[in-house]
Amino acid sequence: DSGVTQTPKHLITATGQRVTLRCSPRSGDLSVYWYQQSLDQGLQFLIQYYNGEERAKGNILERFSAQQFPDLHSELNLSSLELGDSALYFCASSVLAVNTDTQYFGPGTRLTVL
Amino acid sequence: DQQVKQNSPSLSVQEGRISILNCDYTNSMFDYFLWYKKYPAEGPTFLISISSIKDKNEDGRFTVFLNKSAKHLSLHIVPSQPGDSAVYFCLSSGSARQLTFGSGTQLTVLP
16 A cells, blocks of 8 residues: 555546546655556656646646645546546655655546546 | 657566566656556556666665666566566656656566
């Protein structure tokens, strides 16, 4: 158990809908990362937050957004969903925001768009 | 444009032998590299890391080698155990906050 929790575990929705994925980092970790793992691809970095502020952006679509709240939990919002958005979404956390920091991953949320 | 490549999608090794997993990168700005292991239905877990100022780092059965001139890193597992069977990802990061995972290699250790 990494100490990072993600809810829900599974999510099934329809095209055009909007969903929110939630992540609670390990106690004491200030940085949260979001990743997408599609069926035929590795983990794609989406976005990173540190202590409530956006720190780095990867391959995140404009239809996706995220935020980190004062209690440090984070939410990833996915809107106007398409079939291709079906994937595993992982959240990770680390103490700091430096690239040498070890990230601890949650178990992931499996999103299925029908 | 894949900046980090793991060219072998799968690898099978006999228990007790050495497993060698490879990762190639193209971005010379990457200066820190990590290996993660992933079991089905779980998130990746950290294994070992190496900074670009080193060429080798060891932790128990796991050793990571970095060849900066070839932009290549490898993870050696000796001796391999059936519990090592998992997907292994390399993660490359740079000071510009670039974070790039390889596509993963499925390691199967045969008893």
